Amino acid sequence: MKESLITLARDALGSLRDLLPIALVICAFQIFVFREPVTGLISMASGALFIVAGLTFFIFGLRLALFPVGESLAHALAQKGSVFWLIVFAFVLGFGTTIAEPALIAIAAEAAQVAVNAGTIATSDEATSSYALGLRLIVALAVGAALVLGVRRIVANWSLPILIIAGYCLVVLLTTIAPKEIVGVAYDSGGVTTSTVTVPLVTALGVGLATSLKGRNAMTDGFGLIAFASLMPILFVLAFGIVVQWM
């Protein structure tokens, strides 16, 4: 009990550290640049409290429940050596963690709102939430596919730079035929997918896999999964935009 209280306090410190630089920079700008009193300060402060408490509970809970199971599974599967199950695991891991990623939930909702304001989708709660959910599902599928590719790469020892560069070329190619409105959201979805939930589990999978395979270097082979996870959503969202445009 005492131990978990200490971890909880440490997690709270971590979330505070996440928010502190933002608070400092914004306060400095308000005090020295704008020199105006900010309205709605109380609501902002209480919201900041929600963020710190929420992030703390979230990460604490992840550590208690999901991370130990996920990490031991990643190691067990890597040692078992069944490529089929590894690939299935990589896919569901990518999909599941991305659906639970808070930043993506927030951005998808915002993107839906922008689309409503611009009149590209209907102004109804149902259309808005189904657009947001659709976006999240596509990104989650993309991260699942990315991890499958990343695991294949580690097992088969393919070159990371060549795959990434090929991905870049595809992105540029798809951008030229994709509808203009989707491009910004697509590029952003790459950076959104890889935070709180995904990074620890995916890094455990990559480094665990690279250490249990013979002749692999955890440094050059273990990293790189996140790179796929931030490239693939761009491709999938662009492709989705193209498909929707044709329909």
Added chain:
Amino acid sequence: MDVILRSAFDVLPIVVFLFAFQRIVIGQPLTNGKQIAVGFVFVVVGLGLFLLGLEQTLFPLGKLMAQQLTDPAFLYATAGAAVSDLDWHDYIWVYLFACSIGFSTALAEPALIAVAMKANTLSGGAIGVWGLRVAVAVGVGIGVSIGCYRIIAGQPLHYFIAAVYLVVILQTAVAPKLIVPLAYDSGGVATSTVTVPLITALGLGLAEAVPGRSPLIDGFGLVAFASLFPIISVLAYGQLAVLRNRVSVIVTETRHSEKEE
């Protein structure tokens, strides 16, 4: 209550997947069910609270900053011109704000600290924890600033992205092999759960406030900049380390040869 229910729904897939795997593939039942149940409750409540706070604070803050930084009266005071005569370089405070937000949040990012420490151990000390963190933070700061410039100037996003890709490809060819996967990963790691909503709101707010821009076409893209530029800066950090090494080798060699003479 609605929020809690929705976040339970968001977390459900990963929980089901992990436990199904544990049972079916590994063939082991779960050992500490109570701890996991408690953790799950924490996850759901935490996610709900976080999303609530996000809507109440981070999104409004990002938009408020964008609005204040592009306020005609404020711009008139700092740039000395009316909004219609402004050029992109009159928005200097926007770039300063973007740079400081990007730099400071990346430097403090817990996930990045963890990755930097792992890289430090795996590379046997060749990659410094602080060196990597500063490299990433510089990358994010510059990235977000250039992203804001693009929104204000209204230039197409994909030109910038293609240019960044080109630089990354060229650097990959010459950078030390050890740093390449780490560099590719660091971009995604540096943009945290707190930073992403804030800079998204900043971008959308800018696109709303600057005359002639549309949120739909110009508003997004800042997150992409924030996660791409660290790749360049971390690769550059690796190249710099090699260069410094080479210089010091040359220096010691010349010293040795001088002594021998």
